[in-house]
Amino acid sequence: MKTRVIVYTGKGGVGKTSAAAASAILCAERGLRTLVLSTDTAHSLGDAFDRRVGGGPTAIAKNLWAQETDAYEAIRASWGAIQEYFAQVFQWRGLDEVRAEEMTIIPGLDEIASLLQIVDHVDGERYDVVIVDAAPSGETIRLLSLPEAARWWLDRVLPIQRRATQVARPIMRRMTNMPMPEDAFFRSGEDLFKKLDRMHQLLSDASRTSLRIVLNLEKMVIAEALRSFTYFHLFGYLTDLVICNRVLPDAAGPYFKAWQASQRRYLPQVEESFAPVPVRQVPFLRSEVVGIDTLRALGTELFGKDDPTAFYYSGRPYRVERDNGGFALTLELPFITKGDVDIRRSREELMLQVGSWRRNLILPRVLVDVPAREAKLRDGVLRVYFASARKS
Secondary structure, eight states, rough: OOEEEEEESSTTTTSSSHHHHHHHHHHHHTHHHHHHHEEEEEEHHHHHHSSOSSSSOOEEEEEEEEEEEOOOHHHHHHHHHHHHHHHHHHHHOOOOHHHHHHSEEEEETHHHHTHHHHEEEEHHOEEEEHHHHHSSSHHHHHHHHHHHHHIIIIIIHHHHHHHHHHHHHHHHHHOOOOOOOOOOHHHHHHHHHHHHHHHHHHHTTTTTEEEEEEOOHHHHHHHHHHHHHHHHHHTTEEEEEEEEEEEEEEGGGGHHHHHHHHHHHHHHHHHHHHHSEEEEEEEEOSSSSSSHHHHHHHHHHHTTTTTTTTOOOSSSSEEEETTTTTTEEEETTTTOOOOEEEEEEEEEEEEEEETTTTEEEEEGGTTTOOOOEEEEEEETEEEEOOOOOOOO
C-alpha cells in the first residue's frame, strides 16, 4: 500500500492547522497509522492538540503521531557540508564565527528543509498516511516550484562546476588562502537536489498525493486561494478539495447578519471558480478548536462518514500550453456543448461565461499582460487563445 500524502495549505489564519489535525484524528481512528507533520515555521500543531509536540514524531493517540519539524536540525541534515563551506568563506572575509554561521541560512531554507521531511517519512514506509500542515499558500507555491529549478541545476550546472573546481583547486591554493569547495560540498549539493527532485515526484504523484486548500469566505483570502490553485496546477500538483472554514450558521444571530450576507455572496463565486473541484463547508463551531474532542468534531463536520483519505477529484481543471507563438488555456466542460463564450478581463483575472456557467480564473504571470484573442467551445472543451507577448 502506498503512503497517502495530503497537504493542507491556505492563507495564514484560515484554519489549515485545525483542518489537518482533524483529518489526522479521523484517519487514525479508522486504523491507519497517521503522521501529521507541520512544515510551517510558525508551528501550531501542539497548540491544536493541546500538548507538547517535538521535533520528531510524537505519539498523540492510538495510530496518531504529530511532528513540528526542528528547522535547524533539518537544515544541518540536508545543508550541512554546504553550510560549513560558506561559513568558512565568510570567516575568511572577516566575519566572526556567529555572524558567518547566520549568513549561511538562505531565506526560505528552513521551510525547504522542513518540507524535505516528507520524503524521509514516505520512503521510510512507517505510516499509512502523512498529512502535511504546510506553510501559508504563498510560501508553499514558492517552495513547490523549487524542484524544477533544482533539476536543471543538477543536470546542467553542478557537473560543470564540480569539474572546474577540481581543475582549479590546486592552482588556487598556490595563489590564495581562500577556502575552496571540497568534494563533500558537491556531494551534499547533489544529494540535496536529488532529494528535492524526489519530493517533486512524491507530491506530483496524483495516485498518492493531493493538496487541499482551506479558505474563509473573505475577498482577500479567496483571491490568494485562487492564485494558489492556478500555480498548483501549473506545477502539476493535484488539488482534490477546497474547504470553506468558519461559515456562519443561521443561528449566529442578528449581530452577524452583515457577515452572513457577505459569506453568502462569496460562496457561489468560490464554487464556480474552483469547479469541478468539490467545495465543502465547515461551520463556525461553538467553541475554540483545541484538543482531541473538538478537533474530532471539526473533522466530522468536514467529512461526515466519508473517508478523509479519499481522492475527491482526480482531474486537471485547466492547463496552459504554447500555441503558434502564443498561449492556449484549455478547460474541460463535459456538460456544456454549445453556447456563446463571453470573456472579460481585469489584468490577472479572467472571467468566462457560457450560458449560465461562469468561471473566474487567476492567470499565471506569463499571461498577465498578454491579450486574449478568442475563445472556442468544441466537444465539451473550451480553449481560450492568447496572442503572443508584445515586444517593448
